[in-house]
Amino acid sequence: MIEEQTGLKQENYVSEYFYNKLGAVTLGYLPLKRFKKTEIIPTENDNFFRHQIIQGYVHDYAAAMLGGVSGHAGLFSDADDIAKMMQMYLQYGHYGGRRYFKSSVVKLFTSCAFCKNGNRRALGFDRVLRPEGGPASQLASDKSFGHSGFTGILVWADPEYDFVYIFLSNRTFPTSENKKLIKMDVRTKIQDYFYKSFPEYYDLTSEKSNENKKHL
Secondary structure (H helix, E strand, O other): OHHHHHOOOHHHHHHHHHHHHHOOOOOEOOHHHOOOHHHOOEEEEEOOOOOEEEEOOOOOHHHHHOOOOOOOOOOEOOHHHHHHHHHHHHOOOEEOOEEOOOHHHHHHHHOEOOHHHOOOOEOOOEOOOOOOOOOOOOOOOOOOEEEEOOOOOEEEEEOOOOEEEEEOOOOOOOOOOOOHHHHOOHHHHHHHHHHHOOHHHHHHHHHHHHHHHHHO
């Protein structure tokens, strides 16, 4: 749809109108066209589909068959540039003196969709799963949103705390059978420590504690 409407390849459109203007020079598709292979970490020694070490090309099989560019997979970036993109979402579409999305669009795509049917997710992001489970910290607010990736990343933005959390990992190397990151809950536990360091966290928990005392 993007290519039909704009006349540009998807990878060129998002780079020209979003990532480059954000100053996010590493963020984009097909990184081997822009960076040396040695600057990109490998994702898996693939013995099932491509029978080679995957480095600098999308790990997802479906996106790979689409040429490495897809709506659901294929983006590469360093932590700094992901932070710029997430900060733009955190500020409801505004970043560096430029507006990229209407506030109403970001709020729509970060709010819980079809909640009455038991869904926790937004149209464009994951959200906190209550009372437990999911990739994000239970200390994150209900306004927060983010994404966890198969290869091990977790990015999360929380407007309540004005906080962006980014965890990058290639947990699938050398094999995607490696489940330690998930079993040990590493990403979420680190996120917990950040929340517990905020004065706002103690303020909010104190307010909740006082509210509970009123009902006793």
